[in-house]
Every structure is written in C-alpha cells, then in structure tokens.
Amino acid sequence: xxxxxxWLSFLTVFYTFFGYPMVLxxxxxxxxxxxxxxxxxxxxxxxxxxxxxxxxIERKLADLLRLExxxxxxxxxxxxxxxxxxxxxxxxxxxxxxxxAPPVRLLKSSAHAGKAAALNRGVEHARGEIVLFSDxxxxxxxxxxxxxxxNFADPxxxxxxxxxILLERKNGEAAVGxxxxxxxxxWLRKMESEIDSTLGATGALYAIRxxxxxxxxxxxxxxxxxxxxxxxxxxxxxxxEPEARAYDLLSSRTRNEFVRKVRTLAGNYQLLWEVGxxxxxKKNRLFFQYFSHKVAxxxxxxxxxxxxxxxxFLLQGFYLVFLILQIIWYGLALWGGMSHxxxxxxxA
Amino acid sequence: xxxxxxxxxxxxxxxxxxxxxxxxxxxxFIRKRKDVWxxxxxxxxxxxxxxxxxxxxxxxxxxxx
Numbered sequence: 001x002x003x004x005x006x007w008l009s010f011l012t013v014f015y016t017f018f019g020y021p022m023v024l025x026x027x028x029x030x031x032x033x034x035x036x037x038x039x040x041x042x043x044x045x046x047x048x049x050x051x052x053x054x055x056x057i058e059r060k061l062a063d064l065l066r067l068e069x070x071x072x073x074x075x076x077x078x079x080x081x082x083x084x085x086x087x088x089x090x091x092x093x094x095x096x097x098x099x100x101a102p103p104v105r106l107l108k109s110s111a112h113a114g115k116a117a118a119l120n121r122g123v124e125h126a127r128g129e130i131v132l133f134s135d136x137x138x139x140x141x142x143x144x145x146x147x148x149x150x151n152f153a154d155p156x157x158x159x160x161x162x163x164x165i166l167l168e169r170k171n172g173e174a175a176v177g178x179x180x181x182x183x184x185x186x187w188l189r190k191m192e193s194e195i196d197s198t199l200g201a202t203g204a205l206y207a208i209r210x211x212x213x214x215x216x217x218x219x220x221x222x223x224x225x226x227x228x229x230x231x232x233x234x235x236x237x238x239x240x241e242p243e244a245r246a247y248d249l250l251s252s253r254t255r256n257e258f259v260r261k262v263r264t265l266a267g268n269y270q271l272l273w274e275v276g277x278x279x280x281x282k283k284n285r286l287f288f289q290y291f292s293h294k295v296a297x298x299x300x301x302x303x304x305x306x307x308x309x310x311x312x313f314l315l316q317g318f319y320l321v322f323l324i325l326q327i328i329w330y331g332l333a334l335w336g337g338m339s340h341x342x343x344x345x346x347x348a
Numbered sequence: 349x350x351x352x353x354x355x356x357x358x359x360x361x362x363x364x365x366x367x368x369x370x371x372x373x374x375x376x377f378i379r380k381r382k383d384v385w386x387x388x389x390x391x392x393x394x395x396x397x398x399x400x401x402x403x404x405x406x407x408x409x410x411x412x413x
Binding site (some may be wrong): 270273297300301330331333 | 364366369373376
C-alpha cells in the first residue's frame with residue numbers, strides 16, 4: 001500500500017512538471033494549428049480597472065499615448081473601483097491637459113465592488129469591436145495593440161493574450177528562481193496556444209471580441225482566466241501573442257511572488273468550484289490541458305507532502321536513496337530561504 | 349562565490365515556496381479571502397536596473413517614469 005502511494009505521488013508530481021510539457025511538445029510537433037494573422041485595424045476599447053493607483057496612473061496614461069495605433073480607432077476607459085486615494089483626481093487632471101486623441105473616459109464608482117465589477121462596467125461602456133484589457137501598473141510595447149489585434153483577422157480567434165515580460169530590479173534576489181518559474185509557465189502557455197488555446201491570458205494585456213463578452217461574477221479572482229475560458233467554451237480560440245508585450249518588474253522578494261501565487265491558486269480553486277463547464281469534456285474542449293496544467297498544480301503540492309512522509313516508511317535500496325535526496329532538496333530550500341531573508345535584511 | 353551559491357539555492361527555495369502557496373491558496377479560498385487587487389498594488393513601482401533581453405522596453409520604462 002505504501003509503495004502504491006509512493007509511486008502514485010511520484011508519478012503525479014513527475015507528470016505535472018515534466019510529463020505534461022513532454023506531451024505538449026509531442027502534440028505540438030504532430031498537430032500545431034496556425035493562426036491566420038492579418039494587418040487589420042478594428043476599433044479598440046482599452047479597459048483598465050483601477051483601484052488606488054495614484055503612484056502609477058499618470059505614467060500609464062503617458063505610456064498609452066505612445067501606442068502605434070490610429071488614435072481615432074482607440075478609446076481608453078478607466079474604470080475606478082471606488083478609489084480612495086488621488087487616482088481619480090489625477091486622471092481628471094490628465095484628461096484636462098490631454099488633446100483628446102485617443103479619447104479617455106473615467107468611470108467612477110462610489111462602491112468598492114471588486115475588479116470584476118469594474119471590468120463589467122468598463123466593457124458595458126466600450127464602443128470598440130475589440131476590447132483590450134490592461135492593468136494600471138504595467139507598461140506596454142508601442143506595437144502591442146497592433147500585434148494583438150492582428151490575431152483577430154482569423155475568425156476562429158476570440159481572445160488573444162499578450163506576453164508579460166518581468167524585468168529585474170536592483171537587488172532583486174527573487175529574480176533567479178521566479179524568473180525561471182515564469183519562463184517555464186510561458187513556455188507551457190505558448191505550446192498550449194499552438195495546439196489550440198491558452199488556459200487564460202495575462203491580466204496585464206489581453207484582448208477579446210466585444211460581442212463574446214459576458215459579464216463576470218463580481219467576486220471573480222481570476223478574470224484573466226474566466227473571460228478567455230468562456231470564449232473557448234463558445235468554440236473560439238484563445239491564442240498567445242508573444243510580440244504583444246507588457247512590462248513589469250519582478251518582485252524584489254520571493255514573499256511577494258508567493259502572495260501573488262496564493263491569489264492565483266485561490267482563484268483556480270474558485271473557478272473549479274464555481275464554473276461547472278470546466279469539469280465537462282463536452283463543454284470544455286481544453287479539458288485535458290486544463291486538468292494537466294491547472295488542476296495538477298493544485299494536486300502536486302499535496303502529493304509532494306505524501307511522497308516525503310510515506311518515504312520514511314520505505315527505507316530499503318532505491319527508496320532510501322530517494323529519501324536522502326528529498327531531505328537534501330528540502331534542506332537546500334530551507335537554506336535558500338534563510339540566506340534570502342538574511343540578504344534582504346542586510347540590504348534593508 | 350557566496351552570491352552565486354545563494355542564487356543556486358533559490359531554485360529549491362522557489363519550488364518549495366510556489367508549491368507551498370497551494371496550501372495557503374486553498375485556505376484563502378475556504379476562508380473566502382478575495383484580494384483581487386493584490387496584483388497591482390503589493391509591490392512598489394520602480395525602475396529595472398539590470399541587463400535583460402528587453403533593453404528597448406527598459407529604456408522606455410525609464411523615459412516614461
């Protein structure tokens with residue numbers, strides 16, 4: 001029985017981090033789908049949900065002026081989720097000073113109802129054929145809108161996700177590990193897109209056909225997964241566009257990335273709990289990918305714990321060597337954590 | 349050497365931390381903690397300082413900031 005649990009845990013962990021990427025690589029080699037991109041210029045509404053972004057909002061607006069897209073075909077909608085700082089004041093001041101091309105609209109809300117509610121409000125007021133979502137914090141490559149909308153020349157494409165590039169900060173001790181982890185994630189997304197669709201988008205930059213949008217529940221944590229997945233359920237593709245780039249800085253500490261990860265994983269639990277279609281291979285044609293990528297990531301940590309503890313009851317030959325390797329691995333992790341904290345305290 | 353060692357130790361640490369997040373994520377979900385704005389406000393904005401392949405963006409970030 002213990003051996004069965006050991007091997008079940010081992011194979012689950014192995015499949016999650018190595019097996020699934022191998023399956024994707026082979027699948028892509030055999031049946032990659034092309035995207036019929038084209039140089040098109042649909043009208044675009046950029047919706048940015050904001051909440052207490054006074055430190056970055058003017059930088060974001062200035063950055064949007066640099067976008068290489070006809071201003072007459074672009075509108076910017078800033079949907080404030082009841083900001084309590086000077087975000088709205090700064091946007092209003094900026095609007096007074098700006099030339100009005102592209103037009104900027106501020107949607108205020110007295111209630112702090114959540115990001116999803118702010119997005120719903122923003123899309124409701126959008127006039128463009130394509131709705132592009134972005135966050136206040138990240139800056140965009142000037143050609144990002146152009147590159148993103150080129151995917152919509154393909155009638156099968158319903159959503160397109162840009163790529164978030166994380167840049168290093170000075171003394172960014174977290175950069176090495178997190179950077180690798182992030183690159184690994186993007187590699188998976190790219191392969192999934194080439195096969196059919198990505199399992200969500202990057203919240204920093206993604207676009208959808210406006211006609212496919214359905215308001216999302218106000219308490220949604222992962223809007224950037226739910227919105228594209230709903231579009232996939234309708235039979236469209238959600239693709240990844242690596243040339244549409246948004247830029248952000250890597251968190252200086254692993255702790256910050258940990259908090260982001262907690263939020264993402266809590267969001268995944270929420271989606272599995274609330275979106276019944278994800279569990280149906282009939283409605284969700286990405287069922288295999290979703291369970292191999294998203295659900296396996298929720299299961300693997302529990303399997304790692306199981307693998308570690310049941311290994312203590314298996315102490316012969318191979319199992320003993322494996323236990324020693326596990327102890328070394330977790331010992332190094334602990335050491336890494338302690339030296340990271342020490343280095344950060346020293347820098348502070 | 350010490351710095352390089354610390355960088356190497358980041359791999360097991362990050363792997364364990366990112367997997368550990370699943371337990372806290374489950375706890376957050378059960379407790380119905382929904383910090384939807386966390387992503388955009390938990391880190392102070394700043395400028396990138398090291399070499400990356402995205403040199404062009406780096407320059408733009410500096411100009412805009």
